[in-house]
Amino acid sequence: MKLDRRSFIKSAAAGSAIAAAGSIFPGISFADWKKQEGASGQLIWKKAPCRFCGTGCGVLVGVSGDRAVAVKGDPNCSVNKGLCCVKGFHVVQALYGKDRIRTAKVRKGNKMVEVPISEALDLIASKIQETISQTGKDSVAMYGSGQWTIPDGYVASKLFKGCLGTNNLEANARLCMASAVTGFMTSFGIDEPMGCYEDIEHADVFVTWGNNMAEMHPVLFSRMLASRKRKGNVTIIDLATRSTRSSQASDKSILFKPSTDLAVANAICYEIIRNDWVNWDFVNKHTTFHKGKTNIGYGTEDHFKFKDAPQGITFEEYKKFLEDYTPEKAERISGVSAMDIKYLASLYGDPTKKVTSFWCMGMNQHVRGTWINNLVYNIHLLTGKISTPGNSPFSLTGQPSACGTVREVGTLTHKLPHGVVMKEEHRKMAAEIWDVPLANIDPKPTYHTVEMFRALDRGDIRFMWIQVTNPMITMPNLNRYRKGALKDDRFIVVSDVYPTPTTDVADVILPAAMWIEQEGMYGNSERRTQHFEQIVPGPGETMSDTWQIIEVARRLGFEKQFPWSEDEYIEKIWEEYRRFHDSPKHNMAPYSLLKKRSGVQWPFVNGKETRWRFNAKYDPACKPGSDFDFYGKKDGKAWIWARPYEPAAESPDDEYNFWLNTGRVIEHWHTGSMTRRVPVLHRAMPESYVEINPEDAMNLGVVNGELVKIISRRGSVTMKASINGRGVPPRGMVFVPFFDESYKINEVTLDAFCPISKQPDYKKCAVRLEKV
Amino acid sequence: MMKKAEKRIGSVVVGVAAVCLSWIFISISVQAAPGIPPDFDSKGGKNYQRYDETPLAAMTGTDGTRALNTFYDRRQYPGSPPIIPHKVATAFSGDTAKCISCHERGGYDAELDAYAPVTPHPENENCFQCHVPVRTEKLFVATDWVSIDPPRLGRSMLGGSPPPVPHSLQLREDCIACHTGPGAVAEIRVEHSSRGNCRQCHVPQLTTGVFERKN
Incomplete structure (x- = not known):
């Protein structure tokens, strides 16, 4: 529902009121801040997921009048149980920077000129039409975000893939989660973690792979520390390339040389087999062995193409492959002592210990990101430590809706809300739900993110609309892509809440509603969908990203596909989107339930959330009579991969050392x-x-x-x-x-990427240092 | 809601606050504590434990240098985690033991010439998750943020009656930690710290309404 100031105050007054303020102390205030005028002292608390990372903490926003003035952790949210981090506790202050973008701006000559937002939307629509008629549908593109709400991403996909007929739709989650996705797809045939955060209370051992959780996922890290304190016999191993706060809090810190986690993971598997710690019953029933191409390149050149060619192998062949990774050989590659490798293997191999592995950008932003994801799954599959409470290979996310919007809605060039553009049955489903001709949906993927910005630089793409992300800070090899964006006859639209280096290159800036200034949903790392209502009105002419897209779509003649009113569009979009996932493998909760609860996990089947997937005890999508069923793969078996160690795209040398x-x-x-x-x-x-x-x-x-x-x-x-x-x-x-x-x-x-996931490696390139 | 006349029912002078500020409190509006966690009672053992562990001398000592104005100055809104007002090592990294060595039980710090305030949630080990130091006073860009008034003191319903709990009990359910001892904020330090069963007299306030019969 759209709220203006007046209707907001009215609705607030009608809500249940819990007071917190009202002082008669002169001269006492919070951090010297100006006080809200006419505050009643009544605070209303409303639930929302935090705006920042992918943990998905529930927060309660304290509202006074038409402003957000306080935050509490939401005790009803199972993610954080009332605790936040310093960002979450101050998240509402992010709404109130003085330089909020309140009006639309259009480039006229060298100046950005304020215009009514309707004029800016007209210009965007006519520019899209003009560009398509001059240089074709694949010369317009949209670049979105894992901070898009689910409705934002859904309407973007419907407009670009369904209506305009181009697969030029990408999102910044390509820079953060793509290797996690291809890791899941190649090992299990279906995306997103099998476990949930509850694994933290069950696990005896945690291994964090290149993951400084103490700073990046502090609330989950605290849950780990609390579990260790409570149970006493919990071990935390920090396996990383540098010493961090996480190393200090862990029981053991092990450092490896960049990119050599591949060798360490293989050596752990070597040791598990050598000591016969393999869970044979599990391996025989639920896994198959495979290898793929090697020496697969780094994607640093334009038009780079790669397609893997998976081949089945026997266990004996896999075992032979591992002979290159004895602990001693892996020590020479990785710098991790053979003793430490054996210790790690013994933790994973001990049948009495439940082991959870956590990772995030260290493994994903990796030129062999898909491989290292596969290799950590190997460890859990060989030992059968998967899909049961506490036994969990757990890929964390960095953005509040990288899972919800980018991975589940599928706002990537090859994806649809269900399935991929390459498959006719998936295109058919989308065409039917979207009410567009089947021929509209192009069966060929176009550009992944890095290649999309290369295409912008080359001129293959002329129009790009960027929402809720800041690529002029985050693209690797940034100089090239900024110069590309600034070239003549490139037209860049940026929807954002504050001026950034990306709005600096824009031809049109749209003022976006931020977070709780609109209704929406996020999806966090553990398959939890989190709804928030509009809690405060946005300033000036700000508009939700969803509604911006709807306005432009209607100007392009797609009223039939975007018919919703501003009062109910989020609910209507959610119920339409939910049709794509209508199966026990992915069913989503209805809108009415999302509104009530502090997040609901999918698959949501028969009124119940699924906490551990692929385990028949918890997951109703498993074949009747099975114990485990990796139903993402046709034969119900997960893949163990032979993936070698290969070095980074650019390693230090004599010059760049x-x-x-x-x-x-x-x-x-x-x-x-x-x-x-x-x-x-x-x-x-x-x-x-x-x-x-x-x-x-x-x-x-x-x-x-x-x-x-x-x-x-x-x-x-x-x-x-x-x-x-x-x-x-x-x-x-x-x-x-x-x-x-x-x-x-x-x-x-460097803009090198994993050839399978196309996710760039921000963790490894060569530099030299000069004292200034 | 109560009628105004009914609310003007009492006045009270509050402990140490009276030293510097002598107010006559008139209960004008009744206020509820936001956010009483559902397990407040079942986790109440913490309070007794702290009470047992804290020597009486430590509870009754006086200092009085911590006052409400600086207490609120370090916070952004009711319930926000305070910044770290003293110097910490640049690394300020992970070494929870260092924070806890002063803030778990309190005590005098010669370097700062102050009594350390006691944390009400020492079970949370990852201190820097919520508490950060101040490296600069400048802002990146100015802000339109406005805050609200801190909770009022002296909210007793009758002259001399125990006031209800005015704040959220999330992360602050340990009364003894903040309301007793030399590190406690002067205005909210209780004078009867030798009594350990705080909730015998002080109750949370869940609603601002009054009882009304439904049928």
């Missing part, structure tokens, strides 16, 4: 366009820095806070050194958080 690793910090989320406008967060972490190993810093003659220039073959950034700061990289590696637009570290990174 350091690894560059990039990532996040707890205070800031992604490019900081929201969190830097939250006073507490900016004050705690005002600028980015480069972490250098103390010995490297000494050799370079740099002390803490001095400027260092980081130079790669693509660009350079000069920033302050952090020595023995929050994280400490090993010798030969530097680490830079990417949130700070003053230091665009992605001008330095």
Whole structure:
């Protein structure tokens, strides 16, 4: 429902009121902030998922008048049970940066001029028509986000794939979750984790693979620590390429050389087989063995193509393949001692221990991201430690709806809400639900994200609409793609809430409603769909991303496909979208239930959420009479993959002698366009820095806070050194958080990607350092 | 809602607050505590445990340097996690033991010349998950954020009657931690800390309404 200020106050007054404020203290206030005028002292609390990461914490937003003024963790949300992190506790402040984009702007000459939003929408529609008539349907593109609500992504897919007939639809989740998806698809034939966060309370051992959870998924990390404290005999192993807060809190920190997690995982499997810790009953009944192509390249050249050719192999062949990865050989590759590898294998192999593996960007932003996902699944499959409480290979997500919107709605070039464009039965289903001719949906995928920005640079794409994301900070090898976006006769539309380096390259800027200024749903890492209503009105002419797309679609003549009224469009879209997933493998909860609960997990079957998939005890989609059923694959068997170690696309050499690793910090989320406008967060972490190993810093003659220039073959950034700061990289590696637009570290990174997932590797390229 | 005349039922002078601010409180509007977790009672053992573990001397000591204005100055809204007001190492990394060595039980810190406030939730080990230091006072861009008034003190319904709990009990269900001892905020430190069964007299307030018969 659309709320303006007046109707909002009316509806608020009618709601149940719980008060929190009202003081007679002169001179006492929160952090010296101006106080809300005319506040009644009545706070109304409304549920929402947090705006930031993919954990999907439930928050309760305290509303006073027409403003969000406080936050509590939602005790009814099983994800966080009332706890948040520092970002979540201050998330409402992200709504109120002074420079919110309140009106539409259109480039006229060198200036951005404010226009009524209807004029901007007219211009977008006519530009789409003009571009299609001049250079074809595949010269217009949309680039969305794992921060899109589910309705945002759904209408984008319907407009671009169903109506305009182009598969030029991608989302930034390609940069963060694509390898997780291809990992699931190649190992299990169906996407998203089999387990859920409840695994944390059941597991005896946690292994975090390249995953600084203490900062990136702090609420889940706290659940792990609390479980260890309560049970006493819980072991946490941090397996990573640099020392972080997670290493400090873990029972053991093991460092490996970049990209060699492939060798470590294979060596763990070697040891499991050598010691006969294999769960043979499980392996014989539920798995098959496969190999694929090797030396598969890195995608650094335009028009790169790759198609894997999976081949079945025997267990004996698999065992033979592993002989290259004895603990001793893996030690030489990875720098992890054979003893530590054997220790890890013994934890996974111990039949009395339940083991959960967590990973996120370390394994996904990896030129062999699909492979390393496969290899960690191998460990869990060989030992049968999967799909049961506490035994869980768990791929975490980084964005609030990377799963909900990008993976489930399928806002990627090859995907449809159900299935892929290449399959006729999937196109038929989409054409029927969308009420478009079957011929509209193109059976050929076009560009994945990196190639889409390359196409923009080359001129194959002339029009791009970017929503809820900031690619002019996040694209690797950024210089090329910014220059591409700025070329003459490229037309860029950006929908956002604050000015960013991406709105800087826009020809049209649309003012977007943010988070709880609109109704919507997110989907988190554990298959949980989380609804939020419009809780406060948005400023100025802000409009939800969904409604922006609907307005443009109608201007393009697709009223029939986008018929909904502003009062009920989210409900109607949800119920239409739900038809795509109408099976016990993926059924979604009805709208009415989503409104009531703090998140509902799918598959939602016979009124029940499915917590552990593929396990007949918990998952009604399993074949009757089975114990486990990996029904994503035709024969119900999961695939164990022989995938070798291969090095990164660009490793340090004599000239560029350091690894560059990039990532996040707890205070800031992604490019900081929201969190830097939250006073507490900016004050705690005002600028980015480069972490250098103390010995490297000494050799370079740099002390803490001095400027260092980081130079790669693509660009350079000069920033302050952090020595023995929050994280400490090993010798030969530097680490830079990417949130700070003053230091665009992605001008330095390389646009190499996993050939299977097409997800870029932000964790590994070669740089040299100069003292400034 | 109650009629105004009925609400003007009592006044009370609150403990230490009276030293610096002498108010006569008139209960004008009744307020409920937001967010009483459903397991507040079943987890209430924490309170007794803290009470048992805290020496009486520590409960009754005086300091009085922590006051409500600085207490609220470190928070953004009712219930927000406070920033870290003192110096922490640049690394400020993971070493929960360091935070907990002062903030689990409190005590005097010579360097800061202050008594450490006691955390009501020491079971949460990942301190920096919610508490961050201040590296700069500047903002990235200005903000339109506005806050609201802190909860009022002295909300007793009758002269001298025990006030209800004015705040959320999420992460703050341990009364003894914040309301007793030398590190406690002067205005909210209780004078009767030797009594351990806080909820015998102080109840949460779940609604602002009054009882009305439905049939």
